[in-house]
Each structure stands twice: as structure tokens, then as C-alpha cells.
Amino acid sequence: MRSALKLPYAAPGQRIGLFGGSFDPPHQGHLTVSLMALRRLKLDAVWWLVTPGNPLKGHAPDQLGHRVAAARAMARHPKIHVTAIEATLKSRFTADTLAILTDRLPGVDLVWLMGGDNLRQFHRWRDWRRIAGLMPIAVYDRRGSTFTGPAAPAAIALRRRRLREVDAAQLPVAETPAWIYLHGPRIALSSTELRAKRIKSAAAS
Numbered sequence: 001m002r003s004a005l006k007l008p009y010a011a012p013g014q015r016i017g018l019f020g021g022s023f024d025p026p027h028q029g030h031l032t033v034s035l036m037a038l039r040r041l042k043l044d045a046v047w048w049l050v051t052p053g054n055p056l057k058g059h060a061p062d063q064l065g066h067r068v069a070a071a072r073a074m075a076r077h078p079k080i081h082v083t084a085i086e087a088t089l090k091s092r093f094t095a096d097t098l099a100i101l102t103d104r105l106p107g108v109d110l111v112w113l114m115g116g117d118n119l120r121q122f123h124r125w126r127d128w129r130r131i132a133g134l135m136p137i138a139v140y141d142r143r144g145s146t147f148t149g150p151a152a153p154a155a156i157a158l159r160r161r162r163l164r165e166v167d168a169a170q171l172p173v174a175e176t177p178a179w180i181y182l183h184g185p186r187i188a189l190s191s192t193e194l195r196a197k198r199i200k201s202a203a204a205s
Contacts, residue, residue, distance in 0.1 A: 012107025116145025
């Protein structure tokens with residue numbers, strides 16, 4: 001766990017995808033999205049930012065150390081690095097975390113990765129326009145978000161800054177704000193569903 005509280009290494013000129021979330025629990029969908037981002041965005045690495053908490057979620061997540069360990073067990077890829085750096089930075093909101101990382105990683109091309117389900121509520125995030133200005137955003141299609149994601153308030157507000165999917169490799173170096181909506185395999189899994197099954201199973205035992 002101690003190593004997860006440190007910032008992973010990145011050299012100037014590298015392309016790093018930042019994939020934030022509670023990972024409570026991590027699942028195959030997280031891995032599928034990360035591998036797709038590595039390939040289509042031509043990234044050097046993807047960092048899973050396991051958050052201490054999520055202001056938009058009403059439940060308390062599992063212990064941070066447990067989630068980091070589970071994420072590492074799920075990732076098992078040389079280009080996917082699991083970090084709990086937000087616990088060290090003491091940053092509660094994504095905008096603050098990304099601002100700090102941008103400042104600490106000069107010359108590194110950072111990309112924020114999010115699901116279509118998050119795009120639907122992105123306009124509710126604190127300082128969401130600031131996030132869009134800090135780094136490009138890659139949105140991956142999620143079940144139920146194929147049409148509602150691109151029609152969300154934030155997507156409409158940034159519609160003129162949307163890149164074509166065929167230009168995905170150019171996103172990491174695009175002038176911000178810039179975003180893209182990526183389609184690919186949609187895993188019928190979500191942490192919410194898996195967590196509900198876990199609770200139900202524990203209650204039945």
C-alpha cells in the first residue's frame with residue numbers, strides 16, 4: 001500500500017491516461033477500457049487513480065488498501081499502474097487532483113479517461129470546465145450511454161471541441177478543451193452491480 005501513495009514515474013513526452021474511480025470493486029470492464037485506451041490513444045501507460053471517496057456517491061467505499069490490492073490483482077499489466085496518490089495529495093475533487101498532477105508532470109501529455117455514464121453527469125462535477133481545460137478527455141461508451149452520453153449538458157457545451165473517433169491518436173496532444181467518444185466492447189459489468197451482489201451474498205450467508 002505504501003508504494004501506491006507515491007506518484008508513478010512518467011517522463012516528459014510520454015502519454016499517460018488517468019482513470020479515476022473508487023474501484024469498489026475493480027472488474028474486467030476497467031481492464032478492457034484501459035487496454036483500449038492504450039491502443040487507440042497510443043498511450044505509454046494508464047494510471048488507475050483509486051480515490052479515497054467520491055462526493056457524488058452516497059455510500060462509503062471499502063477500505064482504500066483493500067481496493068488498491070484488488071485493483072492491482074485485476075490489472076496485472078506492465079502499462080497499467082495502480083495508485084492512491086489522492087490520499088497523499090489530500091485532494092477531494094477531481095479538478096484539484098488533475099491540477100496538481102499537471103503541475104507536477106511538466107511535459108507529460110495527460111488524458112482523463114471516463115465512461116459515458118459519467119459524461120451524463122459531468123456537468124454536476126465541481127469545476128468541470130476547469131477539468132476540460134486542464135487536459136483532453138477520452139470518453140468510452142457504456143451500456144445505456146451510447147446516445148445519452150453525447151447528448152448530456154457538458155457534451156453539448158463542448159460539442160465543437162469533439163474529435164472524430166478516427167483521430168483518437170491525436171487526442172493526447174490536442175489543444176484543450178478537447179474530447180472524444182470511443183466505441184468498443186461493452187462489458188455488462190459495473191461496480192455498483194457487483195457491490196450489490198456482494199452485499200446480498202453476505203446477507204444470505
